[in-house]
Structure formats: C-alpha cells, structure tokens
Amino acid sequence: MERTVAGLGVALPExxxxxxxxxxFLCASAVILYVALAASYPAVHDTLHNFRHALAVVPCH
Amino acid sequence: xxxxxxxxxxxxxPFFLLSSALWAEDISIYFKVSPPLELLxxxxxxxxxxxxxxxxxxxxxxxxxxxxxxxAPEPGRFFSTDFPLVEGSRLLDMSLPxxxxxxxxxxxxxxxxxxxxxxxxxxxxxxxVTKTFPLGIRENEQKWFFLGIFTMxxxxxxxxxxRIFTRALSNAKGRAAxxxxxxMSCVSWSIDVAAQEVGQGKYFGRLEIVPAPIGKPSxxxxxxxxxxxxxxxxxxxTLTIVHLEKGKTVFSVERIPVAGEFAMNFQFxxxxxxxxxxxxxxxxxxxxxxxxxxxxxxxxxxxxxxIPALGFFLTVIALGLAVGRWSRRAAPS
Numbered sequence: 001m002e003r004t005v006a007g008l009g010v011a012l013p014e015x016x017x018x019x020x021x022x023x024x025f026l027c028a029s030a031v032i033l034y035v036a037l038a039a040s041y042p043a044v045h046d047t048l049h050n051f052r053h054a055l056a057v058v059p060c061h
Numbered sequence: 062x063x064x065x066x067x068x069x070x071x072x073x074x075p076f077f078l079l080s081s082a083l084w085a086e087d088i089s090i091y092f093k094v095s096p097p098l099e100l101l102x103x104x105x106x107x108x109x110x111x112x113x114x115x116x117x118x119x120x121x122x123x124x125x126x127x128x129x130x131x132x133a134p135e136p137g138r139f140f141s142t143d144f145p146l147v148e149g150s151r152l153l154d155m156s157l158p159x160x161x162x163x164x165x166x167x168x169x170x171x172x173x174x175x176x177x178x179x180x181x182x183x184x185x186x187x188x189x190v191t192k193t194f195p196l197g198i199r200e201n202e203q204k205w206f207f208l209g210i211f212t213m214x215x216x217x218x219x220x221x222x223x224r225i226f227t228r229a230l231s232n233a234k235g236r237a238a239x240x241x242x243x244x245m246s247c248v249s250w251s252i253d254v255a256a257q258e259v260g261q262g263k264y265f266g267r268l269e270i271v272p273a274p275i276g277k278p279s280x281x282x283x284x285x286x287x288x289x290x291x292x293x294x295x296x297x298x299t300l301t302i303v304h305l306e307k308g309k310t311v312f313s314v315e316r317i318p319v320a321g322e323f324a325m326n327f328q329f330x331x332x333x334x335x336x337x338x339x340x341x342x343x344x345x346x347x348x349x350x351x352x353x354x355x356x357x358x359x360x361x362x363x364x365x366x367x368i369p370a371l372g373f374f375l376t377v378i379a380l381g382l383a384v385g386r387w388s389r390r391a392a393p394s
Contacts, residue, residue: 059366
C-alpha cells in the first residue's frame with residue numbers, strides 16, 4: 001500500500017491520511033457552518049440573518 | 062316529582078337533542094382565502110380570509126359571532142422551518158361579529174406547512190357549530206433555489222477538497238491543501254414604546270398589549286374610555302398590526318362592530334418591532350386613532366432545531382469528498 005509521510009515524521013497509509021485530512025476538514029466545516037448558521041452571537045447573527053432565512057431550513061429567532 | 066312528570070320530562074330530552082342537531086345541520090360555514098392558498102407564501106403578502114355563515118335555505122345568518130382559532134403547522138419530520146418556535150403553536154384566538162353572515166380579516170402566514178383554522182359559530186342564544194379548515198402554505202420557491210445553490214456549493218467544495226487530499230502531494234499541492242485547512246480553521250472562531258394618542262373629544266381609545274415571547278400568544282386589547290357609557294358604546298373598529306422592519310401588515314380587521322372593546326390573543330411570530338394601530342369610528346364623534354409600538358424580543362431557537370440542517374450540509378460535504386477522491390483515482394495519471 002502506498003505510504004506517505006505526514007510531515008511529523010510519521011508514515012501513514014494514504015487512505016488513513018485521506019481520512020485524517022477529511023476529518024479535520026469536516027470538523028472545520030462543522031464549526032464554520034455552526035457559527036454562520038446557528039450561533040446566536042449578535043454580530044454574526046445580524047450579518048447573516050437574511051442569509052439564514054433565505055435557506056428555508058435554517059432556524060432563526 | 063311524580064313519575065308522570067318525570068316520564069314527560071324524559072320524553073322531551075330526545076326532542077331537544079334532535080332539534081339542536083337539526084338546527085346544526087342547517088348551518089353551513091364557508092371559508093375563502095384571497096389570493097388562493099396556492100399563491101400564498103410565508104411572509105410575502107397578507108391573505109384576506111373570509112368566513113360566510115349561512116342558515117336555512119342558504120341565506121346568510123342575520124347575527125351572531127364566530128370564534129376563530131388558528132394553529133400553526135406541526136413540526137416537520139426532519140427539517141425545521143425558519144421559525145421553529147412557531148411550529149405547532151396557537152397563532153390567533155379571537156371572536157368576530159358577523160355582518161350579513163360574513164367575518165373578514167387579513168393575516169400574514171409566517172411559515173410553510175399545514176395550518177388549522179377552527180371556526181366556531183355562536184348564535185346570540187349561545188348555540189355553537191364548529192368546523193375546522195386545513196390550510197396548506199407552500200414555501201417560497203426562491204428559498205428552495207437558494208438552498209439548492211448553497212448545497213451545490215458545499216458539494217463542489219467537498220469535491221475539490223477530496224481531490225486535493227487524495228494521493229501523495231507535490232509541494233505546490235501540499236501548500237494548497239495546507240492553505241485550504243488553515244483558511245477553514247481561520248474562519249472558525251420588551252420594552253414597550255407606547256405612543257398612545259389620546260383623542261381630544263369625549264372619548265379616547267386605549268391599547269393594552271401584553272407582549273409574550275415567540276411561541277406564545279400575546280394579549281391585544283383595545284378599549285374605549287371616556288364618558289360613563291364608553292364601555293357599551295357601539296363603534297366600528299379597524300385594528301392593524303404592522304411588522305415595521307419588513308413593512309408588512311401581519312394582521313388587520315376593518316370596521317368591525319364592537320361594543321366599546323375588542324380583545325384577542327395574537328402571536329407575534331418574529332422577534333422584531335411592530336406597530337399596532339386602532340382606529341375607532343363612533344357616530345357623531347371624531348375618529349379616534351390609537352397606536353402603540355411594541356418590541357418582541359427574539360428567542361434563540363433550540364439547538365436541536367439546527368442539527369438536521371447542519372447534519373445535512375456536512376453530509377453533502379462528505380459526499381463531495383468521496384466523489385473528489387473517486388474522480389482523482391479514476392482519472393488516468
């Protein structure tokens with residue numbers, strides 16, 4: 001199986017590396033989506049209020 | 062009571078029950094919405110809702126009242142609407158007098174789904190006939206379009222990321238992947254204002270509004286005050302509620318005959334500022350205008366309402382990642 005060096009001196013199989021990167025990417029996406037679409041922090045909420053309502057399935061106050 | 066009298070009384074009971082049922086069968090309740098329900102969308106334009114009550118031979122009943130209750134659609138199975146606190150709650154509870162068998166009001170539907178309008182016709186002698194009308198309101202097509210575009214964007218993002226994350230990376234591609242992850246992580250980090258305008262004449266109108274949080278009906282009450290007989294004075298009342306930010310009328314009744322007072326329970330479905338205006342027309346008196354601004358505090362929806370949408374968006378990204386990886390692997394190197 002193809003092996004790739006992750007950069008920290010640890011050799012990992014390529015599929016595992018893909019899963020790791022994808023996992024980090026999905027976690028970052030989840031945080032961004034939560035802040036943008038669900039957080040009640042006023043600055044974010046007020047800026048994205050219309051956008052949230054425009055998506056039909058995102059709850060707002 | 063003698064047995065003879067008791068027997069006579071018992072014989073009359075079925076007669077009363079039967080006559081009441083026969084009377085109820087004569088009454089018909091018709092309901093009309095304008096524009097038609099198929100054209101109505103949440104928070105677009107207020108609908109004019111008309112009730113017609115007919116009696117024997119289809120003639121409109123001469124007098125009586127209708128008690129009107131409007132219930133919001135029940136929560137959906139998966140996705141929330143944009144006002145989850147409104148779902149399944151009581152939106153409107155009022156009683157309107159009939160004029161030539163008709164009662165009419167305007168209402169702005171706040172969310173998509175199937176509403177339930179329950180109408181109870183009450184005759185002057187207290188008898189009632191009840192009918193429930195289901196009202197289906199469809200979501201604004203533009204919102205579905207935006208949702209589609211957003212979902213597609215997330216999918217494309219997932220595909221790009223999937224392609225970048227697949228295989229051993231060259232220095233340039235590795236930097237691109239690093240930049241993608243770094244940029245993703247960088248991004249992630251009632252008071253009432255009363256404006257009661259007191260008339261200069263013998264009478265003046267008072268608006269008493271007890272604002273409730275979203276999801277619960279607020280008490281809206283208009284009362285004629287002034288001279289001694291003000292409470293029983295016949296007036297024609299126009300009551301309008303306007304959502305100031307959107308500039309839309311969310312509720313109105315026009316020139317309904319009331320005896321010095323009108324009260325209803327109305328749910329303010331959006332956390333925003335509203336203006337409630339009452340105009341009373343009294344015979345041989347100047348028109349009375351009363352207005353009040355009220356601010357409804359926004360309530361944060363429960364976190365569980367957002368989970369389905371966030372889960373859906375993340376699933377789309379994950380799907381994009383898988384497709385990106387597959388496309389990269391399938392392509393000849």
